[in-house]
Amino acid sequence: MRLFVRIVERRSFTVAAQDIGVPRSTVTQVIKQLEERLGVRLLQRTTRVVSPTLDGEAYARRCIAILAEIENAEGAFGGAKPKGVLRIEVQGAIARHFLLPGLPDFLAMYPDLEIIMSEGERWVDVVREGIDVVLRYGQLADSDMIARRVMVMHRMTCATPAYLERFGKPEGIDDLEGHRMIGLRSLTTGQLAPLQFAIRDDYRTITLPAPVSVTGTESYLATALLGFGIFQVPHFHAKKHLATGALLPILPDNLPPSVPVSLLYPPSRQLSPRVRVFMDWATRRLGNEGS
Template sequence: MDTDDLVLFVRVAELGSLTAAGRDLRLTPAVVSARLMRLEKKLGLRLLNRTTRQVDMTPDGHAFLQHSLKILEAVDEAQSTVALHRDQPAGPLKVSAPVAFARLHLAPFAAEFTKRYPEVQLRLVASDRFNDFFHEQIDLLIRVAELKDSNMVARRLAPNRRVLCASPDYLTRESALETPSDLVHHNCLLLRFPGSKQYRWTLAHPSGRLEVLSLAGTMDSDNSEILTDWCLAGHGIALKDTWEVGPHLLSGRLKVVLPQYPPASYAVTALYPHSQYLPPRVRSFIDFLAEKIGEPPYWETGLEWLADSTGAPLKR
């Protein structure tokens, strides 16, 4: 039995659509349909009920799905074991990261990684939303957020610092800010998407007390880079990581707001599912990324003054 057909069946089952599975695997709907029919013929079972709008699994399909997942996991582990013995990571590697971080700090190193490990096929998924490992077949998540899921293994890649910032033009034009409560009178640029809580900003007082503010503004987006553009254009105040706005802080295009009340920060972290065996391609990418980022991270170069102004050490 062709394991590629098992991969296809699993994706159809996960996505509930022949078209979506074909798009994910870069196959035409006709090829997807033909291969599924071939699989059902080999098994002598009907695995899927197809309609014009959706695909539903039959009872036999549900049972076969569980066996397919175990087979594919075993095949993946076997391939990784062979690669480990020959000291050469291989196979597909699907990495998800926030849009801005993927563009600024992953994409520039992608070619170097695949040149170092030519048998790895890297697929970079840029999304500010929290991807589902199972449904998206993600091997590795890169996140800069509070971590609550105990079902994942977390490895910190780099410390991180967040700041409130705005353009000099905005700060000249609008009322002065002296305390966190003044933010309610300003246009706060917020990152919003389903499940996001970034409309709440947590700031630390000099005493160590944390204050949580539910804020609003006239403009929000599900894309963090759009917020940066609006901030640079003088449309409001944004909560940003130094890995994203460091160059703008250095050039003076953005100024730190309320430096004595730094926002809560979260380290840059690599997440992967609990497993008895971590594929070499995943481990190699994590090690490679940690090497490229450095300690302290390269994006903090020139921002040493920021630690003095905010009083906030790098979050490790």
């Protein structure tokens, strides 16, 4: 069942074999025996991809529920701790600042867990790519994923002293004419994110000329430190540069909106013990760290 579910999720015999840790030939033989025993065809194979039949989709859903029950049942005896591989997709800056410093303590509590952490800004197909949990910064796109909000990050508007010396320090939003911004471009739409400023009970969006635009948060900060323009960033990301004077806050009376950080997982999967302990730990850690 585990092999079959992983093939359905990964759409590949070879990748599923690597995930489970068995030879490719074993996977082929197991699926052949399973289909013969059930008397139905579970998978459709082409030269490029493996996909479930209608019977295969129905059987996979039942398998997922059964496997989750088995894992919960086994974990309830003898003080057994969660074990196995946990695949996590995160945005890099959040992982480096909030998760990685506490990871040694987490793995000390659960030494039988293996963490595979991938970084990315794009929206991933968690089922197809075999991801258990996703940690995301920002407003969430519409999806059927189950989301747990774990913290809210406060943002600010900054620029370098050299940039402000050249273009002047704006005292209000109307003073932004003639200024430039660092462009943060969406990987999915290609659009630049505008600057946002609080005005009483509302927000005003402004798009300034962007001599440089990037798609990653680390490049966004690095480009801003070179003095190319104004930018908006979570406080934690700019904190050390504010302390050294490399960045200066501007327009403190018109802060950009705060942004949520969320943990997401597929609704098709019941939370396994390893996923549950990670989500609980990450929720406590991010909640305690704050922004």
